[in-house]
Amino acid sequence: MTKSFGSQIRGGESSCRVRLSTSKVLSAGGVLNIAIALNWEDYNKFGAELPIDEETLVIYEAASQTPPDALPLAVKPGEAIAVPIAEIARPFGDKSKNMVVLGLIAGWTGIAREALLHGIEKKLGRKGPAVLEPARQAFFAGESFAREHPLAVDRTLSPAPQRETPLLLGDGNEVCAAAALFAGCQFFGGYPITPSSEIMHLLSREIWKFGGGFLQAEDEIAGIGSAIGASFAGKKAMTATSGPGMSLKTEMIGLATIAELPLVIVNVQRGGPATGIPTKSEQADLLQACFSSHGDAMRPVLAVTSVADTFATTVEAFNIAEHFQTPVVLLSDQEIAQRKEAFEPIDTSRIPVIDRLRPTPEQLDNYHRFAAGADGISPISQPGTPGGNYLASGIEHNEEGAPTQSGVVHERMLQKRFRKFDALQRRRDLIEIEGDLDAPIGVIAWGSVAGVCREAVAIARENGLPVKLLVPRLIYPVIEKVYEEFFASARHGLVVEQSFQGQLYRLLRMYVNVPDGFISLARPGANPLIASQIARKLEQIASKSLQSLYV
Amino acid sequence: MKSVEIPTSTQPAVYKSNLKPIWCPGCGDYGVLSALCKALANIGRPPHEIAFVSGIGCSSRIPGYTTAYGFNSVHGRALPIAQGIKIANPDLLVIAAGGDGDGFSIGGGHLPHAIRRNLDITYIVMDNQVYGLTKGQLSPTSPCGAKTVTSVYGSMEAPVNPLATVLGYGCGFVAQGTPADLPGLIALIEEAIRYPGFAFVNVQSPCVTFGSPDWQLPQHKKTLKKLIELGHDPANRLAAFDLAQQYGEELHVGVLYRNPNPPVTYDQLVRQRQAELAGNTVQKDRILEMFKVA
Numbered sequence: 001m002t003k004s005f006g007s008q009i010r011g012g013e014s015s016c017r018v019r020l021s022t023s024k025v026l027s028a029g030g031v032l033n034i035a036i037a038l039n040w041e042d043y044n045k046f047g048a049e050l051p052i053d054e055e056t057l058v059i060y061e062a063a064s065q066t067p068p069d070a071l072p073l074a075v076k077p078g079e080a081i082a083v084p085i086a087e088i089a090r091p092f093g094d095k096s097k098n099m100v101v102l103g104l105i106a107g108w109t110g111i112a113r114e115a116l117l118h119g120i121e122k123k124l125g126r127k128g129p130a131v132l133e134p135a136r137q138a139f140f141a142g143e144s145f146a147r148e149h150p151l152a153v154d155r156t157l158s159p160a161p162q163r164e165t166p167l168l169l170g171d172g173n174e175v176c177a178a179a180a181l182f183a184g185c186q187f188f189g190g191y192p193i194t195p196s197s198e199i200m201h202l203l204s205r206e207i208w209k210f211g212g213g214f215l216q217a218e219d220e221i222a223g224i225g226s227a228i229g230a231s232f233a234g235k236k237a238m239t240a241t242s243g244p245g246m247s248l249k250t251e252m253i254g255l256a257t258i259a260e261l262p263l264v265i266v267n268v269q270r271g272g273p274a275t276g277i278p279t280k281s282e283q284a285d286l287l288q289a290c291f292s293s294h295g296d297a298m299r300p301v302l303a304v305t306s307v308a309d310t311f312a313t314t315v316e317a318f319n320i321a322e323h324f325q326t327p328v329v330l331l332s333d334q335e336i337a338q339r340k341e342a343f344e345p346i347d348t349s350r351i352p353v354i355d356r357l358r359p360t361p362e363q364l365d366n367y368h369r370f371a372a373g374a375d376g377i378s379p380i381s382q383p384g385t386p387g388g389n390y391l392a393s394g395i396e397h398n399e400e401g402a403p404t405q406s407g408v409v410h411e412r413m414l415q416k417r418f419r420k421f422d423a424l425q426r427r428r429d430l431i432e433i434e435g436d437l438d439a440p441i442g443v444i445a446w447g448s449v450a451g452v453c454r455e456a457v458a459i460a461r462e463n464g465l466p467v468k469l470l471v472p473r474l475i476y477p478v479i480e481k482v483y484e485e486f487f488a489s490a491r492h493g494l495v496v497e498q499s500f501q502g503q504l505y506r507l508l509r510m511y512v513n514v515p516d517g518f519i520s521l522a523r524p525g526a527n528p529l530i531a532s533q534i535a536r537k538l539e540q541i542a543s544k545s546l547q548s549l550y551v
Numbered sequence: 552m553k554s555v556e557i558p559t560s561t562q563p564a565v566y567k568s569n570l571k572p573i574w575c576p577g578c579g580d581y582g583v584l585s586a587l588c589k590a591l592a593n594i595g596r597p598p599h600e601i602a603f604v605s606g607i608g609c610s611s612r613i614p615g616y617t618t619a620y621g622f623n624s625v626h627g628r629a630l631p632i633a634q635g636i637k638i639a640n641p642d643l644l645v646i647a648a649g650g651d652g653d654g655f656s657i658g659g660g661h662l663p664h665a666i667r668r669n670l671d672i673t674y675i676v677m678d679n680q681v682y683g684l685t686k687g688q689l690s691p692t693s694p695c696g697a698k699t700v701t702s703v704y705g706s707m708e709a710p711v712n713p714l715a716t717v718l719g720y721g722c723g724f725v726a727q728g729t730p731a732d733l734p735g736l737i738a739l740i741e742e743a744i745r746y747p748g749f750a751f752v753n754v755q756s757p758c759v760t761f762g763s764p765d766w767q768l769p770q771h772k773k774t775l776k777k778l779i780e781l782g783h784d785p786a787n788r789l790a791a792f793d794l795a796q797q798y799g800e801e802l803h804v805g806v807l808y809r810n811p812n813p814p815v816t817y818d819q820l821v822r823q824r825q826a827e828l829a830g831n832t833v834q835k836d837r838i839l840e841m842f843k844v845a
Contacts, residue, residue: 013653122845168842175842182838187639189631208828213821216663222631225624229635232622233602233643237635255625311839348836356725383602383636383643391614391621394607402570403615403623 001340002028004049007194007277013042015050020111022160026449028339030530031047032056034109034155036101039086040072042389046529052077057155059104061085079152089389096138103142110156116245168343172310172336173198176266177206179314180238182492183353185264186212187237189226191219191245194278195334196268199240220248224265228252231261232392233518234382236318236355240266243285244274246292253327255295257417259368259392262321262356264314269333269447271525281334282525283447284499286507289329290476296414298421300324301476302430303331305450307341312351313473316430319354320474324420325380331475333498335448356380364388370413371399376420424477431482435461441542442490442518444470446504449529453496456534463535465542467493475504478511483494492517492545496534500524517545561595563588568618573609579756579768580610580677582730587646587675590741594644601644604633606653609684610677610756613648627658630665630674641818644744648675652682655691655711666720666749670817673743677756678713680763687761694799699761702844714795714807717751718788722748723810725791727803731771735804742806748813755802771802778805785809802813 005014019029031053037043037060043050052058058071062082066072071080083104089096099120106113120139124132170178177199180188188203190196204214212232217223220241227237241249246267256263262390269285271277290389291300302317304310310332359367359379364387372378381388390401396410397403404410435457445453450471457469470486472479495505495518502520521537523529566588574580591601601619605611607626614621620643624632633647654662656677665672681699682688688701692713696705717725724746728736736754743750757767783790783805791808794801833840 102787148800166844168839169844170842178838178841182835187635208821208824209826209832213825215634215638217631219660221628222634222661222664225628225631226635226638228624229604229622229632229637230639232620232632233636233639235639237639251625252628253627259624260621343842346839348839365624381620384600384640386597386599389599389618391623393615393621393623394625395623403612466602 002335003338004046005277006045013045017050024273025341026454027448027531028335028528030532033057034105034372035077037061038097038255040066044072049444051393053531054078054495057081057108057151059083059101061515063087081149081151083145089138089144090139092134092141096134099135099138100142103139104146106139107143107146108151108155110159111161119349129495165345168345169340170307170343171198171338172304172307172332172338173268173338174202175307175310176240176304176330176332176337177202177315179311179319180264181206181210182311182348182351183318184236184355185238185318186210186235187214187227187230188212188239188323189215189217189225189230189237190239190241191217193220193242193245194241195338196242196245196266196272198337199266199268208523220245221252224249224252224263227263228256228259228261231256231263232259232382234384236262236264236322238264240268242268242270242278243272243276243288246285246425247289250292253299253329254295254297255394256327257293257297257299258394258396260325260380260417261327261392262325263327264317264321265327266330266332268337269331274468277526279334280526281448282499283449283497284332284350284501284503284524285331286475286499286503289331290507296418298418298477299329300329300421300424300474301329301331302474303447303472305447305473306337306343307336307339308337308343308346309473311346315351315353319352320424322356323377325356325377325418331447333448359388363420368399369401370397370416372416372420376416376418407523421477424474425479425481427474427479428482430472430474431466431479432471432473433482436466437468438489439466439468440489440491440545441465441538442470442486442493443467443534443538444472444493444504444508446472446475449496452531453534454527455531456538459531459535460538461538465538467538476507480510480511483508483512487512487515491515492541494519494521494534494537494541496521496529497512498523498525498527517541553789560690561592561597563592566591566598566617568616570615572616573612576758577759577768578609579679579730579754579758580613580769582733582736583610583675583677583754583756584616586612586728586730586733586736586740587613587843589737590744593737593741594744596644597613600642601634601646603646603648604629604636605647606649606658607684608682609652609758610648610650611653627653627656627661629653630658630661633666633672634665634670637672637818638700638821641671641822642644645670645672646675646744647672648677650683650690651676651678651680651692651711651713652690655713655716659691659711663720666717666722666751668817669723669748671816673740673746673752675740675743675752675754676713677754679756679758680710680766681758681761683758683761685843697763710799712752712795712798714798715792718792718795718808722751722808723748723813724806725795725808726751726806727753727755729755729768729771729775729802729804731768732775732777732804735777739804739806742809746809746813748810748816775802775804778803779808783807786811
């Protein structure tokens with residue numbers, strides 16, 4: 001379930017789209033099967049976010065007095081029914097319109113009647129019968145209307161098969177916070193910002209139970225600053241924010257890089273720059289995530305690809321941060337962060353949790369904080385440990401931690417700080433590849449758009465197109481070899497993403513020889529990418545690439 | 552850094568590292584370092600139990616000149632880092648330090664919040680009324696009319712009054728000292744560290760290179776007024792405000808205000824909350840149960 005709003009607090013337009021399936025749902029979906037407009041003015045404010053086509057059933061408020069053949073829509077829908085929703089709801093109170101609509105949907109499609117009634121009871125039962133009963137009656141009234149007004153085309157769905165293990169239900173922000181606790185996060189410092197605040201909400205409630213601490217800081221800089229302090233003190237630490245907050249935290253990310261302190265920074269992306277379109281999803285902070293720092297600084301960037309995947313990828317972010325003693329940017333986006341997704345239970349026993357390397361008693365006898373082995377990683381001490389005393393600093397320092405202005409030392413320490421990431425080039429498991437490995441057509445996508453592309457590729461393959469898909473969970477550093485192998489067979493294809501510039505496409509071209517046949521399919525936030533359209537695009541590419549064989 | 556043998560009777564030298572300060576000869580900060588090490592020796596906590604955080608500036612180099620766990624961070628951000636450390640490990644003795652530009656200008660937004668949260672942290676500002684490391688620009692405590700490289704015709708701004716400011720924010724311990732009265736400064740820093748809550752010490756620490764030649768340690772020595780000799784009662788917050796008003800006119804040294812009933816600190820509350828909620832901890836492998844639909 002994906003909610004979308006304007007950026008007002010109460011009132012104003014809001015939409016809620018629900019996608020149901022007996023098979024795995026990979027994205028919020030494209031064109032609506034059923035669209036419900038309580039009023040047309042608000043409906044149309046969402047524009048392409050709520051697309052309708054010739055198949056869609058449109059249910060709308062009869063009081064709008066719009067004739068079914070003159071709807072304010074660009075496309076003529078499959079069927080349009082005016083329902084006097086407000087009038088049906090009136091006897092049951094002002095807030096009953098939604099219940100009438102649930103009744104209509106249940107009546108026309110047969111979807112989970114018992115579950116809907118159970119849900120109404122769960123949501124409203126504790127408010128007492130004076131609230132619950134009118135809501136139930138409104139639901140029944142909607143259902144009766146549907147029964148009395150059968151659709152032109154029957155849309156009744158067969159009941160879903162019973163499952164043995166029930167699915168879990170959560171949104172990306174909640175799952176991210178839960179994963180942080182699983183990974184051993186014991187400190188969160190942050191500042192409220194849409195659409196990431198729910199991470200902070202959950203941790204402010206739960207982290208104490210795990211012996212952790214929490215700070216709602218006075219600003220974004222103090223949020224990350226306190227997390228860096230906690231990491232210095234030896235605790236796994238996290239901060240979470242969205243684009244503008246990320247900009248403010250930039251200097252501190254550089255500090256964590258040079259001081260080699262583990263830290264997870266979550267950026268739940270929204271439309272930018274500046275305030276941008278703060279309640280809508282976008283993927284335009286990728287280049288910022290990789291490069292926003294002065295000086296030669298590098299930090300790994302991971303991206304979640306679904307609500308369920310947010311769990312493992314968040315734990316991975318902590319593992320990489322701790323192992324490599326580095327800030328890690330974990331990119332989520334509003335679409336994943338705030339959509340409710342039903343997901344399979346996760347076997348957490350298969351997810352490893354890694355802690356930072358600490359000095360041995362022998363190393364503490366003559367401790368040099370930044371002395372490194374071949375892998376560039378140095379054992380890290382923490383306050384309270386006798387013999388481990390050292391100076392952490394944003395100023396360049398030598399192996400002992402003493403400040404220096406020496407170019408020789410600066411270069412040596414840069415080599416150390418970059419060398420440690422060489423090992424990430426072996427993390428092929430952090431890039432998912434689906435489809436025939438020798439397919440001539442390829443798709444590359446990340447974040448919430450990865451789910452859309454999984455569906456697009458499935459459609460294309462059903463249509464007989466030889467396509468494969470690459471989804472990086474670790475985006476930066478770019479694991480060059482994996483892309484080179486991918487491009488060995490796939491000389492044509494798409495890099496699909498929700499940004500204006502096509503930031504992943506540009507990033508890949510910095511590191512890999514992207515074939516000329518690969519083009520960027522990039523649309524900015526609040527303009528949904530639709531699986532069927534991407535599949536069509538792939539067909540066009542395929543026919544062109546075949547033609548080119550004969551030219 | 553080489554590990555340090557901790558003698559049974561703690562000597563100030565235990566707290567001094569072998570790094571040579573970058574400070575100019577005659578800089579007030581030498582006196583602050585010396586006073587701090589003596590105060591720490593009097594308190595007796597070993598260096599490895601101390602976290603000493605600073606921002607950027609001449610004075611912010613000070614953690615590296617001690618044997619504590621030091622953190623010389625970025626400009627203006629000592630307090631957020633210090634708070635994260637203290638929340639993460641309340642057992643540590645946490646000290647933050649920096650200059651007037653670091654604390655009242657670029658980092659000025661953190662000060663009221665550090666004070667109102669009231670973690671048990673001591674914050675020492677070396678106030679020299681000028682930017683030294685960047686070579687002599689106007690600072691937030693430069694007096695109106697001060698001529699610097701960025702105010703060649705004289706400053707048109709009124710300075711921040713650090714003492715009145717922190718009193719206004721509700722700081723429970725406010726003191727001012729000068730290296731010109733070293734025994735007094737040692738006692739102030741020691742008392743600030745022992746105060747159970749956020750403690751602020753403003754040290755008039757003159758810049759020999761860019762500071763006013765008329766406002767160096769010899770002048771401090773001549774003009775300073777010891778609050779204890781003025782009969783000031785540090786429990787009297789209103790009297791403290793009156794004295795604080797004279798910042799920039801009189802050099803008051805001593806404790807301006809010490810809350811006679813220190814309230815509970817944030818770090819104590821962190822511990823309490825952890826203890827209260829510890830019984831509700833779920834096993835980590837059951838963490839996803841919060842997403843079960845009833």
